[in-house]
Amino acid sequence: MDDMLTLVEPLIPTLRRYARGLLGDADAADDTVQDCLEKVVANWHRRRNENPRTWVFSILHNLAVNRIRQKARRGYPTPIEGMSEESHSIAASQDETVYGGQVMQAIERLPPDYRSVILLVSVEDLSYADAAKVLGIPIGTVMSRLSRGREQLRALLEPQPVSTGTERPHLRSVK
Numbered sequence: 083m084d085d086m087l088t089l090v091e092p093l094i095p096t097l098r099r100y101a102r103g104l105l106g107d108a109d110a111a112d113d114t115v116q117d118c119l120e121k122v123v124a125n126w127h128r129r130r131n132e133n134p135r136t137w138v139f140s141i142l143h144n145l146a147v148n149r150i151r152q153k154a155r156r157g158y159p160t161p162i163e164g165m166s167e168e169s170h171s172i173a174a175s176q177d178e179t180v181y182g183g184q185v186m187q188a189i190e191r192l193p194p195d196y197r198s199v200i201l202l203v204s205v206e207d208l209s210y211a212d213a214a215k216v217l218g219i220p221i222g223t224v225m226s227r228l229s230r231g232r233e234q235l236r237a238l239l240e241p242q243p244v245s246t247g248t249e250r251p252h253l254r255s256v257k
Contacts, residue, residue, distance in 0.1 A: 196231030
């Protein structure tokens with residue numbers, strides 16, 4: 083039991099961060115991490131190696147995906163009653179805060195397969211091999227999803243050119 087505590091307890095902040103990145107909801111993320119830790123305790127004897135990091139992340143990932151699927155089936159409730167006017171928006175204190183919010187919004191708009199790879203590799207600093215173990219996919223798929231996800235993220239974050247309407251299309255004459 084002490085062995086489990088010393089190995090799993092330091093992972094809790096990174097598990098919470100990963101769950102929040104995947105789910106986009108702090109309460110749901112905390113519930114998912116709690117469920118994950120319960121499964122870790124109940125199935126500790128089933129782990130396959132000394133470092134349980136990838137095993138724990140796999141459990142969390144599977145629980146989060148199940149929660150996302152469940153939420154998609156049930157819809158996204160938005161309780162309007164009782165919301166104050168201030169809760170509709172948050173004043174930005176710095177440009178970095180605004181940009182950080184834009185990055186998180188762009189990450190939330192990515193498909194779940196790309197989002198999970200980007201969060202595991204770029205935020206949680208897992209190796210490609212560890213991310214592949216967590217997700218249960220080949221390393222090549224991790225690299226492909228990471229590349230495509232980063233490209234989509236870049237496209238979402240780049241400012242779109244504004245058309246002034248004065249540009250004329252270039253037409254070729256056909257002979």
